[in-house]
Each structure stands twice: as C-alpha cells, then as structure tokens.
Amino acid sequence: MRPSASMREAYGRTLVELGERHPEIVVLDADLSTSTQTFLFAKRFPERFFNVGVAEANLMGVAAGLASCGKLPFVSTFSVFATEKGLSQFKQSIAYPNLNVKVVVTHGGLSVGEDGASHFCLWDLAVMRSLPRTTVIVPADAVETEQAVRSLVRHRGPAFLRLPRAKTGLVYGEGYTYRGERLEFRIGGSVVLEEGEDATVLATGPMVVEALEASEALRKEGLRVGVVDVHTLKPLDERTVLEAASRTGFLVTAEDHSIFGGLGGAVAELLAERRPTPLKRVGVKDEFGKSGSWRELYEAYGLTSRHIQQAVREVRGMAR
Amino acid sequence: MVVFDRKSEPHTPSLLRELEEKARTIRRDSLIMTTEAGSGHPGGSLSCADLLSVLYFHHLRYDPANPAWEGRDRFILSKGHACPALYSALSLAGFFPREWLRTLRRLGSPLQGHPDSSSTPGVEASTGSLGQGLSIGCGMALAGRLDRREYRVYVLMGDGEMDEGQVWEAAMFASHQRLDNLVGIVDRNRIQLDGFTEEIVGLEPLAEKWRAFGWNVVEVDGHDLRQVAEALDGAEGVKGKPTVLLARTVKGKGVSFMENQVKYHGTPLTREELERALGELGG
Numbered sequence: 001m002r003p004s005a006s007m008r009e010a011y012g013r014t015l016v017e018l019g020e021r022h023p024e025i026v027v028l029d030a031d032l033s034t035s036t037q038t039f040l041f042a043k044r045f046p047e048r049f050f051n052v053g054v055a056e057a058n059l060m061g062v063a064a065g066l067a068s069c070g071k072l073p074f075v076s077t078f079s080v081f082a083t084e085k086g087l088s089q090f091k092q093s094i095a096y097p098n099l100n101v102k103v104v105v106t107h108g109g110l111s112v113g114e115d116g117a118s119h120f121c122l123w124d125l126a127v128m129r130s131l132p133r134t135t136v137i138v139p140a141d142a143v144e145t146e147q148a149v150r151s152l153v154r155h156r157g158p159a160f161l162r163l164p165r166a167k168t169g170l171v172y173g174e175g176y177t178y179r180g181e182r183l184e185f186r187i188g189g190s191v192v193l194e195e196g197e198d199a200t201v202l203a204t205g206p207m208v209v210e211a212l213e214a215s216e217a218l219r220k221e222g223l224r225v226g227v228v229d230v231h232t233l234k235p236l237d238e239r240t241v242l243e244a245a246s247r248t249g250f251l252v253t254a255e256d257h258s259i260f261g262g263l264g265g266a267v268a269e270l271l272a273e274r275r276p277t278p279l280k281r282v283g284v285k286d287e288f289g290k291s292g293s294w295r296e297l298y299e300a301y302g303l304t305s306r307h308i309q310q311a312v313r314e315v316r317g318m319a320r
Numbered sequence: 321m322v323v324f325d326r327k328s329e330p331h332t333p334s335l336l337r338e339l340e341e342k343a344r345t346i347r348r349d350s351l352i353m354t355t356e357a358g359s360g361h362p363g364g365s366l367s368c369a370d371l372l373s374v375l376y377f378h379h380l381r382y383d384p385a386n387p388a389w390e391g392r393d394r395f396i397l398s399k400g401h402a403c404p405a406l407y408s409a410l411s412l413a414g415f416f417p418r419e420w421l422r423t424l425r426r427l428g429s430p431l432q433g434h435p436d437s438s439s440t441p442g443v444e445a446s447t448g449s450l451g452q453g454l455s456i457g458c459g460m461a462l463a464g465r466l467d468r469r470e471y472r473v474y475v476l477m478g479d480g481e482m483d484e485g486q487v488w489e490a491a492m493f494a495s496h497q498r499l500d501n502l503v504g505i506v507d508r509n510r511i512q513l514d515g516f517t518e519e520i521v522g523l524e525p526l527a528e529k530w531r532a533f534g535w536n537v538v539e540v541d542g543h544d545l546r547q548v549a550e551a552l553d554g555a556e557g558v559k560g561k562p563t564v565l566l567a568r569t570v571k572g573k574g575v576s577f578m579e580n581q582v583k584y585h586g587t588p589l590t591r592e593e594l595e596r597a598l599g600e601l602g603g
Contacts, residue, residue: 026466055489058493065460066459068437068463069459071466092446092448
C-alpha cells in the first residue's frame with residue numbers, strides 16, 4: 001500500500017507559508033474554512049482572512065473587488081458551491097475583467113463520499129474549462145498540490161484549482177520527486193510518469209494513482225501502458241497528449257468527473273481535430289451519484305484501477 | 321498628475337448650475353448614443369444622470385490621465401445597463417475622447433453594451449448581470465482599509481436590482497465588516513424592465529430593509545443636486561457602518577414623454593423622438 005495524504009491539508013499549510021512572504025495574499029471562505037483548511041491561514045493572519053458566511057455569490061464579488069485593488073485573493077469553498085452558486089460572479093466579476101483571483105476548491109468529484117449527490121460536482125471541470133482566460137489545475141496528490149498552489153502566486157489571472165475531500169495515495173516523493181528525480185511544476189505542463197508502447201492513460205487528480213496501479217497490473221499481461229499526470233486541464237499540454245497518441249496508438253482518460261467536458265472531453269476534442277486516435281474515457285457516466293464511502297463510490301461508478309485496466313483492453317480492441 | 325478634487329467646494333448656486341449643465345449633457349449624450357446604436361437603455365440612464373453629475377463633477381476624487389491612481393475614489397455602476405450615462409460622464413471628465421461615445425455597442429468599440437473594466441478607461445468593474453456591484457464594492461472597501469487608504473467606494477444600483485439575492489448577501493457582509501468607506505446609492509425610479517417594481521415584487525418598505533441590514537439610510541430627491549451632494553458629504557461623517565442613499569428618481573427624467581414610461585427602459589428613441597427630446601432638454 002502506498003502512503004496517503006490529504007491534499008486539503010497540504011493546501012492549508014502551503015497557504016500559511018505563502019502568507020508569510022506575500023502580504024498581498026488575502027483568503028476568503030464561505031463558512032467552510034475548517035473543511036477547506038483555510039482556517040490555518042485565518043489563525044495566522046486574521047486581518048487578511050474574510051469569512052463571508054454561506055454566500056458564494058458575494059464570496060466571488062468581494063474577491064473581485066480585493067483583486068482590483070492589488071490584493072491576491074485565494075477563494076475557497078466546496079467545488080459544488082463555488083462553481084454552481086458562484087459561477088455567474090466568477091464569470092462576470094472575475095474572469096471577464098481578467099482579475100487575479102485564485103479559486104481553490106475542495107470536495108471535488110465523488111471523493112466527497114457520504115454527503116451524496118447534493119454535494120458532488122461532477123461537471124466543474126467542464127464548466128470552468130469552457131470559460132475564457134481561466135486556468136484549470138487538478139493536482140494528483142498532496143505533494144503536487146503544494147507545488148501547484150505555489151505556482152499560482154507567480155501566475156497572473158483567474159485560476160481554478162480543484163482538490164478532493166479524501167486522503168488519497170501519494171504519487172510523488174517529498175519536494176516533488178518521482179523515482180528520485182526532482183521535478184518542476186509548470187502550469188500548462190504534465191508529467192510523464194510511465195513511458196508506454198501499447199497504450200497511454202492520461203489521468204488527473206486522484207485517478208493518477210489508479211492509473212499507475214493499472215499500468216503495473218497490465219504489465220503482467222505483457223502490456224506496456226504509459227501514464228501521464230495531466231495536472232493542468234487548461235491550457236492542456238497538447239504536445240504530450242499528441243505524442244502519446246502517436247507513440248502508443250491508444251488512449252484512455254481517467255478522472256473523478258463526468259466523462260463529458262473534463263479531461264476526457266478536452267482530449268477527445270484535441271484528438272478529433274489533430275490526430276484521430278481510439279479513446280476510452282473513464283469517469284462518471286451522466287449520473288448524479290449517491291451516498292457511500294468514496295472507495296465504494298469509485299467502485300460503483302467505475303473509477304478504479306480495475307476499470308482503467310478494462311478500458312485499456314477495450315480501447316486496444318478498437319480499430320486504429 | 322492632476323487630481324480632480326472639488327469635494328470641499330461649497331454648494332454655491334454657480335456650482336449647482338455647473339452640475340445641472342453636466343447632467344443635461346449626460347442626458348443628451350445618453351439619448352443620442354442609444355438612438356445611434358439602435359439599442360440600449362435610455363430610461364434608467366436619464367434617472368441617474370443627476371447622481372452621476374454630482375459624483376463625477378463634485379464629489380469623487382480621480383485622475384483622468386491616470387485611471388489606475390491608487391488613491392482614487394472608486395465608483396461602480398452596478399446597474400450596468402445605464403452605462404450610456406456613465407460613458408458620457410467619463411468622457412466629460414476626460415477619461416477618453418468625446419468621439420468615442422458614438423461608437424457605443426459597435427464591434428471594436430471600447431464602449432461595450434454593458435461596462436467592462438478591461439475595455440474602458442475609468443470603468444472600475446465589469447457589470448451588467450445585475451446584483452454583483454455591491455460585493456465588488458465591499459472588496460474594494462476592505463482593500464482600502466487593509467492598505468490604510470482614504471479612498472471611498474460608491475456603488476450605484478437599480479431598484480429592480482434589489483430583487484437579486486446577492487445584493488442582500490453583500491449588504492449583510494458590509495455592515496458586519498463596518499465598511500464606513502462604502503456608500504450604496506439606489507436609483508429608486510420605481511420601474512424595471514417588465515413594469516413597476518411594486519407590481520412585480522414589492523420592495524417597500526425599502527428604507528426599513530436597509531436599516532434592518534445595519535446600514536445608515538438617507539432618503540433624498542435624486543434630482544435635487546444640492547440634496548445629493550449634501551447626503552454624500554454627510555455619509556463621510558458616519559462611522560462604523562456603511563451608508564445607502566435611497567434616491568427618489570423618475571425614469572426618463574427630463575423628457576416629458578419618457579417620464580415614468582416602462583417602454584423606455586430598454587427601447588431607444590426614434591430619430592423623430594430624439595429631436596423632440598433634445599429640444600426639451602435644451603442646451
């Protein structure tokens with residue numbers, strides 16, 4: 001078993017560290033700071049933390065006003081509330097005027113678990129990815145979360161970063177290393193974790209771990225399956241996706257999100273226009289979901305290593 | 321740097337005459353612009369023309385040559401559809417050439433159909449989808465307090481806009497945060513797109529609502545320039561809570577056949593109507 005760690009806690013810790021060096025950082029939350037972990041920042045910098053209460057429209061608007069006066073707002077709540085209740089405000093008050101606001105949401109996808117469908121947001125990536133000027137990031141684990149949050153401070157413009165609720169398996173070593181090699185997080189990039197020959201799995205968020213396990217299992221069947229951590233959905237690392245398509249001929253996408261419009265959607269759009277390639281999308285299939293533990297839900301809705309393995313076998317059966 | 325700063329000038333008859341002249345030009349411009357564009361919102365532009373005149377030519381501090389000057393007062397037109405009036409005021413204040421006005425709503429124009437801060441110098445926030453301006457104003461007021469700056473923040477809202485839940489989220493937040501550097505102004509012309517506010521979803525008692533949300537409420541005649549100027553001055557002395565001006569106005573104010581007519585919320589005048597209207601406005 002690989003060790004697991006909370007991406008939310010990594011976010012909360014990193015925010016405090018950044019707050020020490022960046023007086024322009026302000027943090028806003030909508031009555032969920034103990035869940036999103038922004039309470040850590042609130043304790044350290046109470047004068048730079050604003051809890052707007054259960055009011056996500058106002059949350060986005062207040063952040064817009066702060067950003068327009070030179071502050072760097074990090075805005076946190078659950079994904080379902082940020083992107084469904086605060087969408088109009090994110091669009092008009094933040095993205096359209098290109099303001100430097102970082103929306104970091106937690107409780108993305110089915111990883112929410114027991115709270116059930118009212119709290120799932122299985123279309124946030126589709127919605128946010130379609131907004132102009134908006135960068136969309138989905139880290140794979142706690143280590144990458146820290147790197148991604150740091151990179152947001154250097155980035156200018158609206159950004160959306162999505163974290164799960166669950167503690168999920170670690171992909172990277174301390175300080176962002178993989179198999180001993182030190183990596184550098186670049187918005188708009190991706191990380192090739194396994195080189196493949198027979199197929200490639202493009203995964204994002206907690207599904208990267210599932211993809212690595214699928215690749216390992218398939219090796220026993222004699223298949224060399226590549227794995228790419230697509231940590232930035234927008235701008236998508238098109239070159240790496242197209243190279244994987246050319247090199248391995250078959251692609252699978254894997255995400256804790258609807259198969260519509262997220263990573264699977266982005267890759268399908270790219271391939272259809274630039275390099276038609278057999279593709280299978282692993283994700284939630286046009287459903288709202290139900291209550292259950294997140295592992296049970298991943299099983300029930302087809303988001304495990306086993307489902308990725310099956311998708312690889314199926315895609316390889318498709319004509320090229 | 322030449323800062324426009326006339327706030328402390330006494331409200332003499334000559335100042336008021338000057339503000340009246342500016343309001344007249346704002347009304348004329350708004351009607352010409354919307355007729356030229358073939359679309360837009362003349363009625364609500366006319367109802368807020370006097371408010372904008374007092375703000376831009378007496379009360380606000382700004383530098384038209386440096387719209388990003390950090391010490392400037394911020395004005396947000398939350399009822400973004402009244403932007404013809406705002407664009408007119410900004411052009412008169414020197415933020416951009418008067419010639420731009422005739423390009424309103426055309427492809428490639430810096431004057432969008434609703435205000436956009438990244439397209440137009442002097443526009444502080446992108447608005448148009450109603451209900452969002454007061455929240456942005458709260459953020460600006462918080463930033464001013466964090467940075468210990470003296471600027472003040474003004475947000476002009478429509479009365480139909482009071483239907484939006486976000487206005488009340490922001491209202492509750494502003495008083496909780498004691499944002500006494502924030503002033504809301506409600507253009508209470510009693511008409512929204514589909515009809516009279518009190519017939520669609522009644523707003524009254526509106527003053528009591530704002531008071532209950534923790535605001536200092538000042539009711540003024542929104543066409544009485546002296547009253548508006550005095551209310552804005554008075555708000556600066558109110559500490560520990562935000563102030564809202566409920567400005568009683570007339571939709572279509574200044575043109576007899578437009579006044580209190582629902583139709584002119586979102587319908588520009590025909591060429592013939594425009595000639596008549598400009599004749600009535602004079603100047």
